Amino acid sequence: MSESVRIALLGCGVVGGAVARRLTQAKDEFEARVGRRLEIVGVAVRDTSKDRSDTGLDASLFTTDAEELVTRADLVIELMGGIDPSKSLLQKAIESGASVVTANKALLGQHGAELYELAEEHGADLYYEAAVAGAIPLIRPLRESLAGDSVQRVMGIVNGTTNFILDKMDRTGADLADVLAEAQELGYAEADPTADVEGHDAQAKAAILASLAFHTRVRTSDVAVEGIMSVTADDIRAARRIGCVIKLLAIAELVDKDGGQAVSVRVHPTLITRSHPLGSVRDAFNAVFVETELAGELMFYGRGAGGDPTASAVLGDVVQAARHKVHGGRGPGESAYANLPIEGVGAAKTAYFIRMDVQDKPGVLAAIAKTIGEQGVSIESMRQSVRRSQDGLATLHIITHRSSEADLAAVVEQLKAADEVDKVFSVLRVEGE
Amino acid sequence: MSESVRIALLGCGVVGGAVARRLTQAKDEFEARVGRRLEIVGVAVRDTSKDRSDTGLDASLFTTDAEELVTRADLVIELMGGIDPSKSLLQKAIESGASVVTANKALLGQHGAELYELAEEHGADLYYEAAVAGAIPLIRPLRESLAGDSVQRVMGIVNGTTNFILDKMDRTGADLADVLAEAQELGYAEADPTADVEGHDAQAKAAILASLAFHTRVRTSDVAVEGIMSVTADDIRAARRIGCVIKLLAIAELVDKDGGQAVSVRVHPTLITRSHPLGSVRDAFNAVFVETELAGELMFYGRGAGGDPTASAVLGDVVQAARHKVHGGRGPGESAYANLPIEGVGAAKTAYFIRMDVQDKPGVLAAIAKTIGEQGVSIESMRQSVRRSQDGLATLHIITHRSSEADLAAVVEQLKAADEVDKVFSVLRVEGE
Incomplete structure (x- = not known):
C-alpha cells in the first residue's frame, strides 16, 4: 500500500x-x-x-x-x-x-x-x-450493535418524498396530486416520481433491512409493494379522526410458518397512531423503528437524502x-446463516381499516358485522361517522383485529357484493397499538 | 487461543x-x-x-x-x-x-x-x-458511523428515572415528591434516588458522549450539573402553557472561545418545545439528539436501562x-486528537425562561423589560399569564434570547432587587427552536 x-x-x-x-x-x-x-x-x-x-x-x-x-x-x-x-x-x-x-x-x-x-x-x-x-x-447498528440480540420486526419510513407528501396532506388536507406537484417544484420529488410514489425505492431498502435483521437473503423482488397513489384526502381525514396518521412503511417481520419462522417483507401505506414514535416524523425525514427480543423498541431518526x-x-x-x-481487520461480511423462508404478504397478519358508504337504515351495521364475522375476521371497532340525509347513505369506518390478507380479501369481496354497501372506498393496513 | x-x-x-x-x-x-x-x-x-x-x-x-x-x-x-x-x-x-x-x-x-x-x-x-x-x-454510531462527519452538539435524555418523573408530572400535574415516591414503588427509582435526581448519573454519561463527539478527553468532573429537585408542578404547567415540556438534558456542544473552538458540557432541566423530537420521549425511555455538520439532525431512541x-x-x-x-482486527481506540479546551457552563449561550410574580399595575412590564435590557439580555417574549386581584400580583413569564450564564445571573440579581418584582420562582434554560 x-x-x-x-x-x-x-x-x-x-x-x-x-x-x-x-x-x-x-x-x-x-x-x-x-x-x-x-x-x-x-x-x-x-x-x-x-x-x-x-x-x-x-x-x-x-x-x-x-x-x-x-x-x-x-x-x-x-x-x-x-x-x-x-x-x-x-x-x-x-x-x-x-x-x-x-x-x-x-x-x-x-x-x-x-x-x-x-x-x-x-x-x-x-x-x-x-x-x-x-x-x-442504521446499517451499522443492525449489523453490529444488535449482533447479540434478535430482531423481531423493522418498520421504517425510508422514503422522504412520500413522507413529505403524506405529511403535507395530513397537515393541509390537500389532495395528493396537488401536494405531489408542490413537492416537484420544491425538489422533494423528481419529475418522474414513479420510483418514490409507487414504493419501489422503499422496496429495495426494505430488502436490505430484512436481510440484515433476519440473517437471511432477501431480494427486492421478495418484497410486496403498494405505493401511495391511491391514498386520498378523505383517507387521511378519516385516519386523523381516529387519532392516526397514514405513513408509507417498509415492514419486515418474523412470522410463524408451519411451526417454524419465516420472514415477511412489504411496503404499503399504513395507519399508525399519532403517539407512535413513527407518527410524528415530519417533512422528508426518515425514521426506522426496530423491535428486538432484548432491547425492546428502538428508533433511529434523521435525514434520508440530500448531498x-x-x-x-x-x-x-x-x-x-x-x-x-x-x-488490518475486516468489516462484517454477509450474515445469512438463518436462511429463513420468505413468505408473501398473505402470510402476515395485520389489522385493517375499511372505509365505505352504506345504506343509512336500521339493521345495516348488524348485517355488515355478520358478513365480516362469517369470513373469520373479527371487528375491533365500527364507527358510522358521517350521515347524509340527501342520498340516504352513511360513511362507515371499520377497524378489524389482526387477520390474514387472504381472509381480508374475502371480506372485501363480500362487502362489495352486499346490498347494504354502496361503495368500499379504501382498505388500509393498521400497525402499532 | x-x-x-x-x-x-x-x-x-x-x-x-x-x-x-x-x-x-x-x-x-x-x-x-x-x-x-x-x-x-x-x-x-x-x-x-x-x-x-x-x-x-x-x-x-x-x-x-x-x-x-x-x-x-x-x-x-x-x-x-x-x-x-x-x-x-x-x-x-x-x-x-x-x-x-x-x-x-x-x-x-x-x-x-x-x-x-x-x-x-x-x-x-x-x-x-x-x-x-x-x-x-449510540456509542458505535458516534465512534464509527459519524467518523467522517463533525458533531456540533449532542442533547440527550440519558436518565430514565428523571424522564419518568418529569413525564409523569407533565401528564398528571402532580408534585415531584409524589411522583418520585411512585417511581420508587414501581422500581423506576432507587431507594436512594440521589444519583438520578441530582443528575450525577447523567453527568458521567455526558462526559462519555462529549469525549466521543468532540475527539477530546472530557471527564465527569468537567460537566456542570443541576438536578431536577427544584422543578415544581407550577414550572411544568407554565412550560405546558407555552407549548413546552421540561426534560433533564445532557448537553455537549462546541462553543466559540478566543476565536477558536471549545467544548461545553452540562446537565440541567431544560424547556424544549413539544414538537421537538426529544419532546415526545415518554416514560423511562432515553433518546439522544445529535446535530452534525453534514448529517444535520439525528435522533436515537430506546430503553436506557433494564436487564x-x-x-x-x-x-x-x-x-x-x-x-x-x-x-483479527481491532475496534476503534480513543480518538482525542482534537484536544479542545473545555469551558465551564458560563461560556454556553442559552435562552432562559424566567417565572416570577410582579405587581399588577401599569408600567410594571416596561420597568422589568428595561431592567433586563440594561444587562444586555434581550427578550424574546413576555407573557403575563395569571392576574390575581386578591393580592395585587400577576405571574409573569419571560423568555430571553440566547445570552450567557453570567449576563443572566446579573439579570436575576436585578430582578430580585426590583420593587416591581414580588418573587422570582424559577429560571430554566430553553433549548431548540
Whole structure:
C-alpha cells in the first residue's frame, strides 16, 4: 500500500460532490481519524468538461475511464446508482484488491449476495450505510450493535418524498396530486416520481433491512409493494379522526410458518397512531423503528437524502474501510446463516381499516358485522361517522383485529357484493397499538 | 487461543444474569455470528451460595476470585459498576491479553483515558455501548458511523428515572415528591434516588458522549450539573402553557472561545418545545439528539436501562470483540486528537425562561423589560399569564434570547432587587427552536 489511502470516486453528482468537498476540506481530520492521509486519485464522470471546481479537486483528476480508475485505488466509492455499469465496476474493484463503499440500494437489493461473496473471497470490505435512510446510522447498528440480540420486526419510513407528501396532506388536507406537484417544484420529488410514489425505492431498502435483521437473503423482488397513489384526502381525514396518521412503511417481520419462522417483507401505506414514535416524523425525514427480543423498541431518526447527509453516511464507511486498510481487520461480511423462508404478504397478519358508504337504515351495521364475522375476521371497532340525509347513505369506518390478507380479501369481496354497501372506498393496513 | 472464545463475567445482577441467560440460550446463534463458540468460563460474584440456576450456568462456574478469573479469559465483561475493584480488574484483564466490554459509566467518566491507553498498549478492544443510554446503539454510531462527519452538539435524555418523573408530572400535574415516591414503588427509582435526581448519573454519561463527539478527553468532573429537585408542578404547567415540556438534558456542544473552538458540557432541566423530537420521549425511555455538520439532525431512541435492554448492548459489543479475537482486527481506540479546551457552563449561550410574580399595575412590564435590557439580555417574549386581584400580583413569564450564564445571573440579581418584582420562582434554560 502506498503512503496514503488511494480513493476512487465513481460519480460526482450531488452526493459525490459533497463527498469530494469534505475529503478535500477536512484532510487533517480524516488523517487523524484514519491514521493515514486519504487521497482522491480519480473521479469517474460521464462528462469531464463540466466545471466541478467547487469540489476543490484538480480538473486532471476527472476521467471517463472508470474501468481503469478502479484498478488503482485502495478504496472505491460508488455513487453512480443503477445496476450497469456499477455492478461490473465494483466487481472489478474488489478483484483488484480494493474495498468498496456504495450507496446503491438497487444494486444491493438485487445482487447483494454476489457482491458479498466476491468481497469475502478477496478479503475486501463492503459497506453501504448510505443505501438505506441516508444519513441515519442504521446499517451499522443492525449489523453490529444488535449482533447479540434478535430482531423481531423493522418498520421504517425510508422514503422522504412520500413522507413529505403524506405529511403535507395530513397537515393541509390537500389532495395528493396537488401536494405531489408542490413537492416537484420544491425538489422533494423528481419529475418522474414513479420510483418514490409507487414504493419501489422503499422496496429495495426494505430488502436490505430484512436481510440484515433476519440473517437471511432477501431480494427486492421478495418484497410486496403498494405505493401511495391511491391514498386520498378523505383517507387521511378519516385516519386523523381516529387519532392516526397514514405513513408509507417498509415492514419486515418474523412470522410463524408451519411451526417454524419465516420472514415477511412489504411496503404499503399504513395507519399508525399519532403517539407512535413513527407518527410524528415530519417533512422528508426518515425514521426506522426496530423491535428486538432484548432491547425492546428502538428508533433511529434523521435525514434520508440530500448531498451532505448522504455524504456523512458514506464518509463514516470510508473511515472504517480505510482504517482496515491501514491497521488490518475486516468489516462484517454477509450474515445469512438463518436462511429463513420468505413468505408473501398473505402470510402476515395485520389489522385493517375499511372505509365505505352504506345504506343509512336500521339493521345495516348488524348485517355488515355478520358478513365480516362469517369470513373469520373479527371487528375491533365500527364507527358510522358521517350521515347524509340527501342520498340516504352513511360513511362507515371499520377497524378489524389482526387477520390474514387472504381472509381480508374475502371480506372485501363480500362487502362489495352486499346490498347494504354502496361503495368500499379504501382498505388500509393498521400497525402499532 | 482455545477452541472457543473464553468469556469471564464480572457481576451477575439484573444485567449480568440477562447476559448469561442469553449466552447460554442462544449458543448456536452466537457461534454463527462470531465464527466460534462463546464459552462462559467463570462468573465473579460476591456470594456463590445464592441460587442462580435461572442463568442456565453450572453452579461450579461461580467464583469469588475475580482476580484469578480475569487471567483465564479472552473476553471480560464487567457489570459490577463502581470504580473499585472494577478498575483494577479490567486493568489486569487487559494486561493478561483479554479484550474488555463494560457498562461502567462511572469508571469511564473518571478513568476512560487510562483504560484506553492500556488497551492500546496491549492491542485489546475496549467496548462500552451499554454505558450510555442502555440498549440504544449510540456509542458505535458516534465512534464509527459519524467518523467522517463533525458533531456540533449532542442533547440527550440519558436518565430514565428523571424522564419518568418529569413525564409523569407533565401528564398528571402532580408534585415531584409524589411522583418520585411512585417511581420508587414501581422500581423506576432507587431507594436512594440521589444519583438520578441530582443528575450525577447523567453527568458521567455526558462526559462519555462529549469525549466521543468532540475527539477530546472530557471527564465527569468537567460537566456542570443541576438536578431536577427544584422543578415544581407550577414550572411544568407554565412550560405546558407555552407549548413546552421540561426534560433533564445532557448537553455537549462546541462553543466559540478566543476565536477558536471549545467544548461545553452540562446537565440541567431544560424547556424544549413539544414538537421537538426529544419532546415526545415518554416514560423511562432515553433518546439522544445529535446535530452534525453534514448529517444535520439525528435522533436515537430506546430503553436506557433494564436487564434485557442493557444485555442487548453488552452482547453486541461481545460479538464484535469476539469476532476480532477469531478473525483479527481491532475496534476503534480513543480518538482525542482534537484536544479542545473545555469551558465551564458560563461560556454556553442559552435562552432562559424566567417565572416570577410582579405587581399588577401599569408600567410594571416596561420597568422589568428595561431592567433586563440594561444587562444586555434581550427578550424574546413576555407573557403575563395569571392576574390575581386578591393580592395585587400577576405571574409573569419571560423568555430571553440566547445570552450567557453570567449576563443572566446579573439579570436575576436585578430582578430580585426590583420593587416591581414580588418573587422570582424559577429560571430554566430553553433549548431548540
